[in-house]
Amino acid sequence: MKGVLLVNLGSPESPTPKDVKPYLDEFLMDKYVIDVPYLLRALLVRGIILQTRPKKSAAAYAKIWWDEGSPLVVISKRMHQKVQKQVELPVALAMRYGNPSILSGLQELRDKGVTEVLLFPLYPQHAMASTTTILVLAEELRKKHFPEMQLTTVPAFYNKPDYLKNLADSMQKHLEGFDYDHLLFSYHGIPERHIRKTDITKSHCKIDGSCCNTPSPAHEFCYRHQCYETTKQVVKLLGIPEGKYSQTFQSRLAGDKWLTPYTDVEVNKMPEKGIKKLAVVTPAFVSDCLETLEEIAMEANHEFKAHGGEEFLAIPCLNDDQQWCNTVSKWINDWAYAK
The missing domain is CATH 3.40.50.1400 (Rossmann fold)
Incomplete structure (x- = not known):
């Protein structure tokens, strides 16, 4: 059974x-x-x-x-x-x-x-x-x-059409009526060494800006590649133009080199770049949790506005949609x- x-x-x-x-x-x-x-x-x-x-x-x-x-x-x-x-x-x-x-x-x-x-x-x-x-x-x-x-x-x-459509549809529903300047895809961070450890080829993952876009068997277990691929496919489904979105990584521990760019650092710099209305989605999670509800919806929201931002939208996870x-x-x- x-x-x-x-x-x-x-x-x-x-x-x-x-x-x-x-x-x-x-x-x-x-x-x-x-x-x-x-x-x-x-x-x-x-x-x-x-x-x-x-x-x-x-x-x-x-x-x-x-x-x-x-x-x-x-x-x-x-x-x-x-x-x-x-x-x-x-x-x-x-x-x-x-x-x-x-x-x-x-x-x-x-x-x-x-x-x-x-x-x-x-x-x-x-x-x-x-x-x-x-x-x-x-x-x-x-x-x-x-x-x-x-x-x-x-x-x-991460690349299943059903999942990507669910994510894009959910985002579109929550973005309705919010005229955002920028859409941020914030994924949970991990140490860079984890990327290298899960590289089944033992040579592909350089974390150099090109390896994630170069086809390789390593991508089957590469978190970084899979995050970028999720963003790429959702952006395509929603028709979001280049320059109106970006991707970052959140929740790092001090001491190690973690995946960059860091969410908190980038969010704090956005208002001075003219981004006053920010929407943030967290596609590493399917359920809202401490990292989405407190770290993004509360802390990042507060910091964004403290640095001159005006409106902040934390897009819920898929949850029980x-x-x-x-x-x-x-x-x-x-x-x-x-x-």
């Missing part, structure tokens, strides 16, 4: 330092997120970051928290329910960090008699710190607890009934 496990990032149980600390510990101690040797990672995370970050992060989560709970988890549950209504297979929901866990999701499916699982990471672009860590953990859990199960993975869908849920359901049904 077939079943599906949708997997998103996850969230603390509450916006308090007490609950944020174990969540951050699980997240930052992941060797695919901070990819340094264990002892160094433990020193960095538990010796330095977790001494101050939980309080600061809890305050940020408190600003976006809904009555029903974490926005990311609430939205993921709504999407899950809409998808389940359109498919006959059992569909479970899990988070990579926090609850519901991948272990509980696989257990739920096994309890329903599922032996063949479609593992569906809810990330349009492939990255070591998002997709890879889900695949590795799911396989470890399968081997240990569910050896009879088979896992099939949904690959990055019916068109998007229809697409996910269609992909699941295509897999379920494939010969």
Whole structure:
């Protein structure tokens, strides 16, 4: 029997330092997120970051928290329910960090008699710190607890026409009536070394401005290429002229060279370039979360206006948009009934 496990990032149980600390510990101690040797990672995370970050992060989560709970988890549950209504297979929901866990999701499916699982990471672009860590953990859990199960993975869908149309249509709907000067595509940042580590050719990714546009097998797992490709295809669908849009990367940690240009730096420079009305979309996420609701809709909005900007529009993620849920359901049904 077939079943599906949708997997998103996850969230603390509450916006308090007490609950944020174990969540951050699980997240930052992941060797695919901070990819340094264990002892160094433990020193960095538990010796330095977790001494101050939980309080600061809890305050940020408190600003976006809904009555029903974490926005990311609430939205993921709504999407899950809409998808389940359109498919006959059992569909479970899990988070990579926090609850519901991948272990509980696989257990739920096994309890329903599922032996063949479609593992569906809810990330349009492939990255070591998002997709890879889900695949590795799911396989470890399968081997240990569910050896009879088979896992099939949904690959990055950044270039799937259905997804691109959903994204473009959603953006167009939210941009209606907003006469923007500039549209910014802001993707979650990752360290440059992650790009090189996921280069299956071991030689293509130079991060030099040309490699992402030069065809290569490396692009199958190259986050940077996939982000630029998403932007390129959406811009084409919406007919946005050159010069009226750009792409940046947000949410970096200090110390390493991360993908550039940086969202906060670029946003702050825009008003002096004559950009007074800015729209920002965050296509690395399918569900609104701390990085979109607090970092962009609140912080970037505030900074943009503090530097002379006038109007700021944070375009919501696809969330539980019916068109998007229809697409996910269609992909699941295509897999379920494939010969």
